[in-house]
Amino acid sequence: MRVVRAIAWNTAVEALRDKVLYLLLFFGLFLFGASRLLAPLALGEAKRITLDVGLSSISAFGCLIAIFVGHQLIFREVERKTLYFLFSRPIHRAQFVWGKFLGLYAILSLSVLLMGVMLALVLLAGGHGVDLSLAQALALILVEMGILSAIAILIASFTSPILAGLFTLAAYLIGHGSGDLTDLLARTSSPVGRGVVEGLRWILPRLDLYGELLPVLTGTGWTGPQLGLAFVYGSVYGAACLLLAGVILTRRELAL
Amino acid sequence: MFPETARSPRAVSLFLMTPVRGQAKARNEMRRSIPRMEYVIALHRLEKVYKPSVFRRPVQALRGLDLDVRAGETYGFLGLNGAGKTTTFKLLLGLLRPTGGEGWLFGRPLGDRRALARLGFLPELPAYYPYLSGGEVLRLARDLSGAKRDDARDKRLLDELGIGFAWSRPTRRLSKGQLQRVGLAQALVHEPELLILDEPMSGLDPLARGLVKDRLRAEREAGRTIVLSTHVLADVEALSDRIGLVSEGRLLRSGRTEELLSGSVREVRIEGSGAINEDVLAGMPNESLLVPGEPWRVLLQRPEPFQVDACLRRIIQQGGTVLGVESRREDLEAVFVRTMENAGQGEDDRCAS
Numbered sequence: 319m320r321v322v323r324a325i326a327w328n329t330a331v332e333a334l335r336d337k338v339l340y341l342l343l344f345f346g347l348f349l350f351g352a353s354r355l356l357a358p359l360a361l362g363e364a365k366r367i368t369l370d371v372g373l374s375s376i377s378a379f380g381c382l383i384a385i386f387v388g389h390q391l392i393f394r395e396v397e398r399k400t401l402y403f404l405f406s407r408p409i410h411r412a413q414f415v416w417g418k419f420l421g422l423y424a425i426l427s428l429s430v431l432l433m434g435v436m437l438a439l440v441l442l443a444g445g446h447g448v449d450l451s452l453a454q455a456l457a458l459i460l461v462e463m464g465i466l467s468a469i470a471i472l473i474a475s476f477t478s479p480i481l482a483g484l485f486t487l488a489a490y491l492i493g494h495g496s497g498d499l500t501d502l503l504a505r506t507s508s509p510v511g512r513g514v515v516e517g518l519r520w521i522l523p524r525l526d527l528y529g530e531l532l533p534v535l536t537g538t539g540w541t542g543p544q545l546g547l548a549f550v551y552g553s554v555y556g557a558a559c560l561l562l563a564g565v566i567l568t569r570r571e572l573a574l
Numbered sequence: 575m576f577p578e579t580a581r582s583p584r585a586v587s588l589f590l591m592t593p594v595r596g597q598a599k600a601r602n603e604m605r606r607s608i609p610r611m612e613y614v615i616a617l618h619r620l621e622k623v624y625k626p627s628v629f630r631r632p633v634q635a636l637r638g639l640d641l642d643v644r645a646g647e648t649y650g651f652l653g654l655n656g657a658g659k660t661t662t663f664k665l666l667l668g669l670l671r672p673t674g675g676e677g678w679l680f681g682r683p684l685g686d687r688r689a690l691a692r693l694g695f696l697p698e699l700p701a702y703y704p705y706l707s708g709g710e711v712l713r714l715a716r717d718l719s720g721a722k723r724d725d726a727r728d729k730r731l732l733d734e735l736g737i738g739f740a741w742s743r744p745t746r747r748l749s750k751g752q753l754q755r756v757g758l759a760q761a762l763v764h765e766p767e768l769l770i771l772d773e774p775m776s777g778l779d780p781l782a783r784g785l786v787k788d789r790l791r792a793e794r795e796a797g798r799t800i801v802l803s804t805h806v807l808a809d810v811e812a813l814s815d816r817i818g819l820v821s822e823g824r825l826l827r828s829g830r831t832e833e834l835l836s837g838s839v840r841e842v843r844i845e846g847s848g849a850i851n852e853d854v855l856a857g858m859p860n861e862s863l864l865v866p867g868e869p870w871r872v873l874l875q876r877p878e879p880f881q882v883d884a885c886l887r888r889i890i891q892q893g894g895t896v897l898g899v900e901s902r903r904e905d906l907e908a909v910f911v912r913t914m915e916n917a918g919q920g921e922d923d924r925c926a927s
Binding site: 321405 | 690718
């Protein structure tokens with residue numbers, strides 16, 4: 319655990335010193351500008367517009383950080399030759415993978431927290447209330463980012479950083495459309511076709527579970543089972559990706 | 575193959591064992607026996623072929639490398655660029671997997687984490703996280719090695735290596751030589767039993783070289799095993815108990831430092847007075863010469879011991895008086911160059927045939 323903690327701490331420090339959090343400044347300005355520009359056009363739906371723009375932006379900014387930091391976490395260690403420093407010590411490669419993930423996730427959590435606070439401040443400044451559903455939405459976005467970070471690390475464990483970035487972006491886009499696979503499954507009659515679609519439903523991330531904004535826009539929030547399913551699914555999917563990344567990295571030769 | 579290690583028939587059979595009959599039993603016996611045989615490193619016919627891609631030719635970096643390093647000794651691992659030294663280190667660390675042969679580190683398979691816990695490694699081009707200070711690098715090294723944090727000791731270590739200021743300075747602001755010494759400190763920080771140092775003197779000024787050499791001597795005195803690879807042969811000669819010369823992935827020569835150098839007298843100078851003539855050089859090596867004068871000098875180039883005896887007898891027979899005899903031995907550099915040239919010649923012969 320001490321090894322994982324040390325790697326996680328180092329990864330988080332590196333991301334901070336890479337000025338990743340500067341992105342949040344852009345987020346704040348964007349959110350403030352968007353709420354000022356769009357709210358007058360919304361005819362009484364200013365809170366809804368602000369929430370919609372704000373949460374979508376938090377998801378997009380967070381996922382950008384997850385993809386662009388996550389896809390090069392492993393490659394940077396190889397390129398910089400710091401792998402010698404790490405792997406000349408009694409470290410299991412799976413510990414390395416989990417440490418990297420947790421470090422990245424700590425930064426993502428901090429980012430989402432700060433962006434959430436900015437959104438709440440903009441809402442309060444506009445005279446709108448803030449309720450629990452906002453916190454639920456932020457928690458779901460965090461789970462989504464966990465899945466994306468794990469996917470980025472998994473793909474980066476066996477391919478180049480550019481491909482890893484592209485594939486993770488593709489996973490993000492496809493994952494948000496994965497609800498369509500359920501419709502497709504209902505319309506497919508051939509057993510082979512059903513098998514393929516069913517397989518894709520299992521392999522591709524179900525990010526549509528985390529993109530639903532209606533509960534927060536209406537203020538009803540999510541039910542316990544909905545939240546539970548989203549958390550359990552995210553945890554299992556992310557853990558599976560990281561375990562696989564650990565196995566791949568253990569079997570891979572690291573010729574520097 | 576293992577002249578110094580294979581002392582008993584049992585050891586010989588273990589090392590020369592070929593994987594033919596009773597393979598599993600014999601291999602298990604060998605594995606069990608390695609830790610008792612006090613070898614820190616034992617490599618047996620180790621091979622490594624790099625296969626970059628389907629479109630590029632494979633490169634054979636190691637071709638049956640045999641190497642054994644005993645506990646407490648300092649081993650100089652020498653070779654030209656591309657001889658396979660760094661590949662050997664990568665195999666020892668488990669960063670690469672051998673494509674043939676076998677190897678053990680502290681009696682465990684290469685890359686085993688329990689073995690790695692007892693090892694400190696300094697790479698050829700040490701690289702650390704540029705945003706961490708020297709002190710943070712050492713703290714991280716301790717955490718990753720499972721050693722207790724001890725900032726006072728780490729600071730002292732940097733002080734002893736002449737870079738106490740690096741404790742709080744980011745590594746990106748350190749020079750190459752300073753970074754090299756931080757590298758040595760991180761290899762030492764968890765007090766490992768084995769130190770593997772790839773070019774530890776690289777980029778060091780003479781003062782820093784002296785400090786590092788002193789530190790390595792102290793570590794040797796403390797009983798640590800050191801494997802040292804460097805192109806500064808004078809340092810290897812001064813520090814190593816044993817030396818191995820590797821070329822094209824094979825071990826060409828290996829032995830105690832003084833043994834490697836003892837059979838290599840470069841020149842014998844005999845100084846004397848009184849009667850002497852050119853006949854003393856009869857039957858001596860071609861480049862030998864007599865420098866007349868008072869005292870005169872006879873210079874014998876690469877003589878065999880019997881030639882020196884014969885020369886001395888002739889001088890006395892001619893009525894001369896021998897005032898002194900001085901032999902000049904080859905240094906490690908000369909032995910290294912000669913061994914590598916011979917290896918190259920052998921390779922050429924094989925290609926021609």
